[in-house]
Amino acid sequence: MYVGFTAATGDKSSAHYVMGWSFSTGRVPAATLNISALPAPPPNRAKKRRFNKEVISLIVSLTTVITIMLVLSFLLIIYRRRLNQEEILEDWELDHPHRFRYKDLSTATDGFNDNRIIGTGGFGTVYKGSITVSSSSSSSPSSDEIAVKKITPNSIQGVREFVAEIESLGRLRHKNLVNLQGWCKHGNDLLLIYDYIPNGSLDSLLYSKPRLCGAVLTWNARFQIAKGIASGLLYLHEEWEKIVIHRDVKPSNVLIDDQMNPRLGDFGLARLYERGSLSHTTVVVGTIGYMAPELTRNGNSSSASDVFAFGVLLLEIVSGRKPTDSGSFFLADWVMEMHSSGQVLRAVDSRLGSGYDEGEARLALVIGLLCCHPKRGSRPAMRMVLRYLNGDEDVPEVEVYSHSSSRYSVPSDLKE
Template identity: 55%
Template sequence: MPKMGSFLLLFFFFFIFPVFVQSQNTRFIFEGFNGAANNLTLELEASIMINPGGVLRLTDKSNKVIGRAFYNKPIQMIDKTSSPNASSFSTSFVFEIVPPSSSSGGYGLAFLLAPSRQLPGAEPVVAPPLNVSNLPRPPQEKISTISTSYDGKTVALISSLCVVTVLLMGLMGYFLLHIREEDSEVLEDWEMDCPHRFRYKDLYVATNGFKESEVIGTGGFGSVYKGVLSTNGSEVAVKKITRNSHQGMREFAAEIESLGRLRHKNLVHLLGWCKKKNDLLLVYEYIPNGSLDSLLFKPKNGFMLNWEQRFNIIKGIASGLLYLHEEWEQVVIHRDVKSSNVLIDAELKARLGDFGLARLYDHGGMSHTTSVVGTIGYIAPELTRTGKASASSDVFAFGILLLELATGRRPIDSSDFLLVEWVQDCQQLAQILDTADPSLNSSYSVEEMELALSLGLICSHQRKEVRPTMRQVMRYLNGDDILPFVDDWGSADYSQQGSEFGSRTFQISDGTFKTSHRSHHSYSSTEFSSSSIYSGG
């Protein structure tokens, strides 16, 4: 009788029971148990499986079960008349124990001879050998087990695959580490304290990998790309500046950190920056209509700014400069006020941008700049002598820009045309309205046009002490004050300034150096220009 342990076990029992009893010479053999049900008594979980071959199964897959099988016919083991001792016998049997796949439970099997269907002790006997080939095979259960025996070829294959896998993983790790080092953004000390820092990969995705098709402007410092941030879907302009010997990254970044806090409705907002190797990326809000220069001189689809729009743009630029010069926590000198650095938003309002050349100093202090930077036509005469930028030099450039908006002409159209002198000549002939932009078809307020032209001349006066402050400019534009009368327009000694241009060392932002001469006034200048944030819409 087999007995089940305390955990799930499955017994398959192949039974051959030859018994030799000397007194009775009794024999019986079971090679499978199909048709043997009459000779066996099955108890508890024991059963005969018809397929395959009549296997006697003592237990199933249930937990904590027992099965018993007894041979029905009694066998006389003791003949008291002939011998007081039990007859000798021999037996042999085959069984298979199939434990569950995940169990540490016990299991057991007992063979016994008993005078009744109880559990008395039993004694071993000797029996002839079994013919194992005649025994039925037990069914194969679908049990998840891991074989631990492999032939030589399998072991070699597995070993080779392991080696190849390890090598591939090593190579992959090396390349990933190499790529990570290539793309890593090593932070310098100044970056730790700068807010609004973008991740390079976010800007790379936003600009489609800085594709040429996304370029919306170029300049001396680099190119500007339109981008869309995946984080919030907002449109941005990403300016990619390459580090060079003329501009120290630490110095430039320190200024940007301060300028990043500028907030005014007439300024382009710097949203943040990012540094990768030799590139500094500046992220600005995107202004859809592009630069004032493009709208004035390269309009698309026949679009033209009317006088009301132009006058509002003049006021917007003046308001932005007043904020920079007097209303922010420090004095900010822009140093590159020009039409290509004025952007026009969706509501056709002016937004002064590109602070790459800007300098800051405390209120009541003085600028310490010693190099001449800017764009020809907008540079105040005193800069060629001292190299010191000031709020007054920004006012000079604003005056030129004001004349540009009113006349529709560039500061220098050719080697023999200077806008400020042309307007001044017409004013002295009492014909100042003849300089008004003809494309306006006289559709303008005469009072506002005369104000704009006259104020432009005063702001761009050769002597800086004559020029008004931006606060005074705002009062003139708003009609709060009347323009002062200026009877001595004078003229700067351009010959002397030209000589100084030739003898000084200048910071040239776009790499060009060009000298032009105007015979009538002996005008000599150096042509150099900074980049605009972006010049096209």
């Protein structure tokens, strides 16, 4: 028989001691141990396991690198958030006046909320906004309503060319033009800030509003609107320091203010020329129904092509009819048929009933026909158009013409 002691340890350091024992090999029982008399166990002098210095260095290094990466990531996130709100000016932008801060425009439009959208088109989305303006004459700031058009061009170069033109157009000041307050470049977005015009577009007053509430635009309002548009185009063609060709005159680009005065806007297609120079554009742009016949032959826009578009618009204001439909109808030809048969007043909008001035209506229709002449050289300049409308000049006889002989096919890439 063998008697002994055994013990075991786990992963951690431990010590086992035999402090007392009682054993008997005979018939006499082993003596009882007095537990209280046993000595105290000695202190544990077992060596604790220590990490290797190389392991400790590796742990410290990794911890330091991870900490630095976390700090850099945090700073990058903060920087990007600030970048979304702050403007970064490029060299070519430093001298531009009337520049708005993006974060101010974002605040004014509730972060460009969809509920703020008041119009959309081929060149961008228009938001209604309210911006705070500080006044030197008043201690308390005031709030102005603005219209913000947000455009996303196809290229940075396109942005620069467009802003270069906006810088010139921003100096245009006329009571019948939408006032461009300023602009803002943010990333690839170009934002144009205009005065907010409360009554919306002429297009809505001619078509949408009567369908919704039955309120038809009165004749007096129509005639004054026609005069105002003519006055604005005269300013662009002859009275400003350069010649401005709008190239997209149509009802949806005419806004009506709270005094029922027209404001010609949306200069996204406009071109500026020095006086005495000729147009060299070859790209056909415009809206179907308002494009002069010569545009599809050579693409050269001119003040005469704007006059043609105004003539179509004038006939549309009087008749309340769109310039074209899905068939072969063209408004100028239809009015010409009425005129040649001596019944031109039949072209007046039937919704007006008898509530219009026959002399003014006949005058407007004849002027519209003059402006829509297929030959550009036979169209009057806007100065003469305005004199005709004001009764300062007698309107010449209109020779009978038809656009059917000069009917043109419109390329598929034209702006609708």
